[in-house]
Amino acid sequence: xxxxxxxxxxxxxxxxxxxxxxxxxxxxxxxxxxKINKTGICGTDIHIWNWDDWAASTVPVPMITGHExxxxxxxxxxxxxxxxxxxxxxxxxxxxxxxxxxxxxxxFHLDPATRGIGVNEQGAFAQYLKLPxxxxxxxxxDIPDEIGAILDPLGNAVHTALSFDLIGEDVLITGAGPIGIxxxxxxxxxxxxxxxxxxxxxxxxxxxxxxxxVTPVNVAEADLSKTVSDxxxxxxxxxxxxxxxxxxxxxxxxxxxxxxxxxxxxxxxxGKSPVDWIRIVFKAIxxxxxxxxxxxxxxxxMIAMLQNGLDVRRVITHEFPVADFEAGFAAMKSGKSGxxxxxxx
Numbered sequence: 090x091x092x093x094x095x096x097x098x099x100x101x102x103x104x105x106x107x108x109x110x111x112x113x114x115x116x117x118x119x120x121x122x123x124k125i126n127k128t129g130i131c132g133t134d135i136h137i138w139n140w141d142d143w144a145a146s147t148v149p150v151p152m153i154t155g156h157e158x159x160x161x162x163x164x165x166x167x168x169x170x171x172x173x174x175x176x177x178x179x180x181x182x183x184x185x186x187x188x189x190x191x192x193x194x195x196x197f198h199l200d201p202a203t204r205g206i207g208v209n210e211q212g213a214f215a216q217y218l219k220l221p222x223x224x225x226x227x228x229x230x231d232i233p234d235e236i237g238a239i240l241d242p243l244g245n246a247v248h249t250a251l252s253f254d255l256i257g258e259d260v261l262i263t264g265a266g267p268i269g270i271x272x273x274x275x276x277x278x279x280x281x282x283x284x285x286x287x288x289x290x291x292x293x294x295x296x297x298x299x300x301x302x303v304t305p306v307n308v309a310e311a312d313l314s315k316t317v318s319d320x321x322x323x324x325x326x327x328x329x330x331x332x333x334x335x336x337x338x339x340x341x342x343x344x345x346x347x348x349x350x351x352x353x354x355x356x357x358x359x360g361k362s363p364v365d366w367i368r369i370v371f372k373a374i375x376x377x378x379x380x381x382x383x384x385x386x387x388x389x390x391m392i393a394m395l396q397n398g399l400d401v402r403r404v405i406t407h408e409f410p411v412a413d414f415e416a417g418f419a420a421m422k423s424g425k426s427g428x429x430x431x432x433x434x
Contacts, residue, residue: 114219129157155214159237264333
C-alpha cells in the first residue's frame with residue numbers, strides 16, 4: 090500500500106476545500122485503518138466550506154474534513170481482535186473520552202470530552218481513515234456503501250425521532266432537509282399515525298413526499314392549522330421534531346402542539362433567540378435537546394430498521410466522483426438536493 094493518499098483538506102482559513110496529497114495515517118494498537126469507498130457531505134461540512142464564525146472558531150487549519158463514510162478495513166492494530174481485514178464498515182465519528190461520569194455510566198454520547206473526526210481530528214474525506222476500533226460499526230451485506238455513508242445523519246434522525254413514543258401519535262416535523270425527511274420516514278416506519286413536515290423550500294418538500302408517506306406543507310403558502318383540521322386532529326400534534334433551527338418554525342410548532350405535547354430539538358438556531366416560555370409552560374410541553382447519536386444503541390436500531398423495511402435510498406439525490414467534489418458541494422449548497430455522496434473508489 091502506498092504511503093500517500095488523496096484527501097480534501099481545509100488548507101486555508103477562507104471559503105473552499107482543496108484536494109491534496111497527504112500521508113496515509115499511521116494507526117495505533119487500538120485503531121483500524123479504513124479504505125474509504127463512499128462519503129456523505131454533511132451540513133457541518135458546508136459550514137466548514139463556507140468558513141463561517143462557528144467553523145473559524147472550532148476547526149484547526151489544515152484539517153481533512155468529512156465524517157460520514159463507508160469503507161472496508163485494510164489494517165488492524167495489534168490489540169484489535171473482534172474485527173477482520175476486508176470487513177465492510179461505517180463508524181461513529183464522535184471520539185469519546187473514557188473517564189467522565191457519563192462515559193463510565195455507558196452514556197457515551199454525552200461525554201463532555203468528545204472530539205469529532207473531520208472537525209477536531211483528521212477526517213473521512215480521504216482515501217484512508219484512522220479510527221478507533223471501538224468506533225467501528227460493521228455493515229451487513231444487505232446495506233450498500235451509499236447507505237452506509239449516510240448512517241451518521243440517519244442516526245441523527247433516528248435519535249431524534251425515537252426520543253418519544255410515536256406509535257399511533259400525530260407528528261410534526263419542522264425542516265425538510267435530508268435529516269428531517271429521514272426522520273419522517275422513521276416516524277412512519279415505527280407506527281406514527283399522521284406525519285406532517287413543513288418547510289418553505291418546494292424542492293425539499295417534494296423530495297419528502299417521494300421518500301416517505303408524509304403530508305408536506307409549505308408554510309409560506311399554506312396555513313398549518315388547516316392541515317391539522319383536514320387531518321382530523323382536534324387538539325394538535327402529540328410529538329414535534331424540530332430539525333430546522335428556525336425560530337419561527339419552533340414558535341409555530343409550540344402553537345401546533347396539543348396540551349402535554351413533546352418536542353425533540355435537533356435543529357440549531359444561528360444564535361440566541363427569544364422563546365415564549367409562557368406558552369410552553371401553560372401547555373405543559375416537554376422539550377428535549379438532541380445531540381448526535383446514542384452510542385451505540387442508535388446504530389443498532391437504525392441498522393435493524395433498514396433490514397426490516399425502512400427505505401431512505403431516495404433521500405440520496407446526487408453522487409459524484411471525488412474528483413468532482415466542487416460540484417458535489419455546489420449541489421448540497423443549492424438547497425435543491427437531498428443527500429450528496431462522493432465516490433472514492
